[in-house]
Amino acid sequence: MRAHAVSGGTRNGLAHRFAGGEIRASVDCEARGICLRLRPRRPLSRKRWSMSFRTAGFRIAKILGIPIYLDATWLLIFGLITYTLAMNFGLQHPHWTPLQHWALGILTSVLFFASVLFHELAHSVVALRYKIPVHSITLFIFGGVARIGREPTKPLQEFNIAVAGPLASFFLGVVFLAMMRLSSPDQMLGALSSYLGWTNVALGAFNLAPGFPLDGGRIFRAVIWGITKDFSRATLIAGSSGRVVAYALMGIGGYLAFYKNDWYSGLWLGVIGLYLLNAAQQSIAQMTIRDALAGLRAADVMSHEVPTVEGHMSLEEYGAEVLRTGRRCHLVLSGDRLVGMMNVHTLNAVPRTEWANNSIQSAMIPRDKIQWTSPDEPLLRLLERLLTSDINQMPVVSGGADQAPQVIGMVTRDSILRVMRTHSELASQLSSK
Numbered sequence: 001m002r003a004h005a006v007s008g009g010t011r012n013g014l015a016h017r018f019a020g021g022e023i024r025a026s027v028d029c030e031a032r033g034i035c036l037r038l039r040p041r042r043p044l045s046r047k048r049w050s051m052s053f054r055t056a057g058f059r060i061a062k063i064l065g066i067p068i069y070l071d072a073t074w075l076l077i078f079g080l081i082t083y084t085l086a087m088n089f090g091l092q093h094p095h096w097t098p099l100q101h102w103a104l105g106i107l108t109s110v111l112f113f114a115s116v117l118f119h120e121l122a123h124s125v126v127a128l129r130y131k132i133p134v135h136s137i138t139l140f141i142f143g144g145v146a147r148i149g150r151e152p153t154k155p156l157q158e159f160n161i162a163v164a165g166p167l168a169s170f171f172l173g174v175v176f177l178a179m180m181r182l183s184s185p186d187q188m189l190g191a192l193s194s195y196l197g198w199t200n201v202a203l204g205a206f207n208l209a210p211g212f213p214l215d216g217g218r219i220f221r222a223v224i225w226g227i228t229k230d231f232s233r234a235t236l237i238a239g240s241s242g243r244v245v246a247y248a249l250m251g252i253g254g255y256l257a258f259y260k261n262d263w264y265s266g267l268w269l270g271v272i273g274l275y276l277l278n279a280a281q282q283s284i285a286q287m288t289i290r291d292a293l294a295g296l297r298a299a300d301v302m303s304h305e306v307p308t309v310e311g312h313m314s315l316e317e318y319g320a321e322v323l324r325t326g327r328r329c330h331l332v333l334s335g336d337r338l339v340g341m342m343n344v345h346t347l348n349a350v351p352r353t354e355w356a357n358n359s360i361q362s363a364m365i366p367r368d369k370i371q372w373t374s375p376d377e378p379l380l381r382l383l384e385r386l387l388t389s390d391i392n393q394m395p396v397v398s399g400g401a402d403q404a405p406q407v408i409g410m411v412t413r414d415s416i417l418r419v420m421r422t423h424s425e426l427a428s429q430l431s432s433k
């Protein structure tokens, strides 16, 4: 499953600041939203990823068959924006009642997030048209994430899906700005449409920044992909541009905070830059792994040597054997019958003081708990299985129904990582030419 992280809209440039105990108003209405497409399963570091979007949040609606969720972090940003808007309306329109300030603040805030959702849905509608399933859309602190079933298969599809979001935001911007022209700025409708008009224009523009995985970066990748016909190369180039954009955002954030004393905007840009940097690096890492392991199978990286030990050996002796040979995993035999598997991890689970009095047989992974692989299993899937079950090696078993199964080798996480490292070394050699 992959995630299409679509647009984020988050209002920045807090409209009020506390200066000398007095609230000063400023009318800056920039919005900075990020629009990302991420895949929720990263084979190499599952744990870090699970922090972000393991739970979808509260389900609030279903639009075009796509369930819409609110993440818990969304409540925070919704509260902050609503408060800011109410305060700002209060300063700009002191003759309105507090009820009016707050009611308009809430309504504007709701419509702002509806605009973000509209942006997400625009991406999703185009994706669905290409038969790319959209599993869900989640609004969170930086904007929105849409989970899609797969990546587009053609540059044109990628281009159209990516461009749909900013176009939708510009469309809303124009509609709200037209509404603003039709009413006076002192009316509630005028205040609301002015904010939403400029915010949507800013949302569309910000997401067009050419840093992958923002929309603009995806458009950039689609163009390079179309020209070079090389998806991985396009991803790496666009990913580098994503890093540049992320560092630029952090730089601008630092400038605002330290030179302009605008800590709120500075901090916010810095955090978005960090988030974007992480997202760009994840996308590149995923691409690299996929690329390196494409077409490879367990048989390609397995070691043909299958070290064995006898089950009655004591753990003390086993520890010495591991130290002597450097081999970290053994099949355990009793006579010539396979009874289990033993490795360093399992050995370490037993306190050192008990090694002398216990045999391998009492500590090993029993035969029926061993996970196996076949020589034909694709390496990418095998790596995911190793990481999911948190194990380091799997015996490779050949032989089907007609012949007795036979252990023919061993695949380790290290051997897969070695393939990936070699691949990336070669790739950087090739690209530096």
Ligand SMILES: [Zn+2]
Residues within 6 Å of the ligand: 006, 007, 008, 035, 036, 119, 120, 123, 165, 166, 207, 215
């Ligand atoms: Zn977008």
